[in-house]
Amino acid sequence: MFNPTAPQEAQDFIDFVNKSPSPFHCTFEAAEILKKAGYKEIKERDSWNNGLIERQGKYYFTRNGSALVAFQVGGKYNPGNGFSIIGAHTDSPCLKLKPVSKKNKSGYLEVGVQLYGGGLWHTWFDRDLSVAGRVLVEQEDGTFKHTLVKIDRPILRIPTIAIHLDRGANESFSFNKETQLAPILATEAKAQLTGIVATEGVESEAHHHPLLIRVLADEMNVQPQQIRDFELAVYDTQLSTIGGACNEFIFSPRLDNEEMSYCAIRALTEATDIENDANIRLVALFDNEEIGSQTAHGADSNLLPVTLQRLANTHVVDCSDVSLTAFEESIHKSILVSADMAHAWHPNYSDKHEENHHPQMHKGTVIKVNANQRYATTAVTSLVLKELAKKHQIPIQEFVVRNDSSCGSTIGPMLSAKLGLRTVDIGNPQLSMHSIREMGGTDDVAHGIKLLRVFYEEFAVLEQKFIVD
Incomplete structure (x- = not known):
C-alpha cells in the first residue's frame, strides 16, 4: 500500500x-x-x-x-x-472577543469579535470554531491566577448566506466585518431552556453571554463568579494534519x-x-x-x-x-x-x-x-x-x-x-x-x-x- x-x-x-x-x-x-x-x-x-x-x-x-x-x-x-x-x-491573525461580546440578533446569541492582524477573513466563514486563551480566575485568598483555557469542541460558527439570497456571491464575495462576521453561539430558544441566566453582580456575565461563561467555568472547573476577565481568541477546531498524496504537506x-x-x-x-x-x-x-x-x-x-x-x-x-x-x-x-x-x-x-x-x-x-x-x-x-x-x-x-x-x-x-x-x-x-x-x-x-x-x-x-x- x-x-x-x-x-x-x-x-x-x-x-x-x-x-x-x-x-x-x-x-x-x-x-x-x-x-x-x-x-x-x-x-x-x-x-x-x-x-x-x-x-x-x-x-x-x-x-x-x-x-x-x-x-x-x-x-x-x-x-x-x-x-x-x-x-x-x-x-x-485571528478573531478576538470584544470586552463586551454579548449580542442578540434575530433569535440567535452571537459573540462580538475584533479583527486581530491582517487575516484572510473570508476563510473564517463556515468553519467549526471555538475559543482559547487566558482567563484571570479569582482564588479563595483573593489573588488572581493566569489560567489557560481551550474549549476543544466547536461552539461557534460564522455561516455564509445561501447562494439563493446572494446570486453574486461567487463573483464577488464581500461582507461587512462588523455586522456579518459575528460568530453564532446558540439560539435564544435553546439558551433559555438551559436555565442559565446572568447572576446579579457577576460582571463577566453582564458583558458576555452567561452560557459562554458557564462553558468556560465548566472547562476550568471553577465557578462563573471566579472568572474576572479574559483574553480569548477564536480558533478553528479542525486539527492540523499531514496531507497530500505523498503525505508531503502540512494543512494547519x-x-x-x-x-x-x-x-x-x-x-x-x-x-x-x-x-x-x-x-x-x-x-x-x-x-x-x-x-x-x-x-x-x-x-x-x-x-x-x-x-x-x-x-x-x-x-x-x-x-x-x-x-x-x-x-x-x-x-x-x-x-x-x-x-x-x-x-x-x-x-x-x-x-x-x-x-x-x-x-x-x-x-x-x-x-x-x-x-x-x-x-x-x-x-x-x-x-x-x-x-x-x-x-x-x-x-x-x-x-x-x-x-x-x-x-x-x-x-x-x-x-x-x-x-x-x-x-x-x-x-x-x-x-x-x-x-x-x-x-x-x-x-x-x-x-x-x-x-x-x-x-x-x-x-x-x-x-x-x-x-x-
Whole structure:
C-alpha cells in the first residue's frame, strides 16, 4: 500500500500547533520543551547576579504569558562576547472577543469579535470554531491566577448566506466585518431552556453571554463568579494534519509563525558543543508581530534590548570582570536571525512572483531580501547562513518581491535598527498565508531546525571570518 511517512519533525510540530491555539498556549508549549531539556525558569523582576547565571547554564523567562526568551551560556563565554540570536513570534491573525461580546440578533446569541492582524477573513466563514486563551480566575485568598483555557469542541460558527439570497456571491464575495462576521453561539430558544441566566453582580456575565461563561467555568472547573476577565481568541477546531498524496504537506492553522517559533526552540535545545561556544545562544519569541509589535511584549518593546544588556552586564560565574562597554562590544559580535514564514511559489498565481525567485516547498528555508529594508538582510548576514548551509548540505533559497507588488515586513528591521544589530530575515515557504488553514511542506520543518541548530553551534567561530564592520 502506497502510504509514505512524513518526517518525525513535521509530526512533532503538528502536535505542538494542535496544542497552541493562542500565543499564550504557544508560549506555554515552548516552555514545556525547554523544561524537558533542562532549562531553568527565571524572572525578569529578580536579580540575575549572585551566581545565578553560569557558563553552560540554561534559562528561560516569559513576559505577559505570551512572549518568551530562552538562552544558554557558552562554556567559553566572557562579558563582551557576542550573542547568537533567533527571533520569531507567537501570534497569528485571528478573531478576538470584544470586552463586551454579548449580542442578540434575530433569535440567535452571537459573540462580538475584533479583527486581530491582517487575516484572510473570508476563510473564517463556515468553519467549526471555538475559543482559547487566558482567563484571570479569582482564588479563595483573593489573588488572581493566569489560567489557560481551550474549549476543544466547536461552539461557534460564522455561516455564509445561501447562494439563493446572494446570486453574486461567487463573483464577488464581500461582507461587512462588523455586522456579518459575528460568530453564532446558540439560539435564544435553546439558551433559555438551559436555565442559565446572568447572576446579579457577576460582571463577566453582564458583558458576555452567561452560557459562554458557564462553558468556560465548566472547562476550568471553577465557578462563573471566579472568572474576572479574559483574553480569548477564536480558533478553528479542525486539527492540523499531514496531507497530500505523498503525505508531503502540512494543512494547519497558524503556520505563520508557530512553525518558525517551533524550529527555533527545537534548534536551541538540540544544539551541541556548548562547552566550546564563546557566545550566548538566545531565542526570543515575541507577541503582537501581526499588529506592528509596538507593545510591552512585542519586538518593538524593550524585551530584547534589556535582556541583552542585562546578560552583557551580569557577573557570570567564573567570568572575568565586566567591562563598562561590554554590552556595546557584544552587539557588534552578534547576529539576529529573524525567523518568520515565507511565501512559496503559488502554482495558480505564478505571475505574482518575481521571475527569478520561486521559493518551493521541500527545497529549504528562504532568505528574504528587500532593497528598501522591509527585510533586514544584507550581503554579510545572508552569507553567514549560506556558508553554514553549504558546509552541512542544507538546502536554502532566496526571495524578493516583485517591483509592482507591496512587501510585508518582519521583526527584523525594527530590532536591527533599535540595537544596531546585524540581521538576516528567513522563513520556511508556505501557501495560504494568513488564512484560517495554511499549507506548508513536511520536509521544511526539519530543514529549518537543522539550519538554526548549526547556526547556534558554529556562528561564534564563523563570525571571526567576517572583517566587515
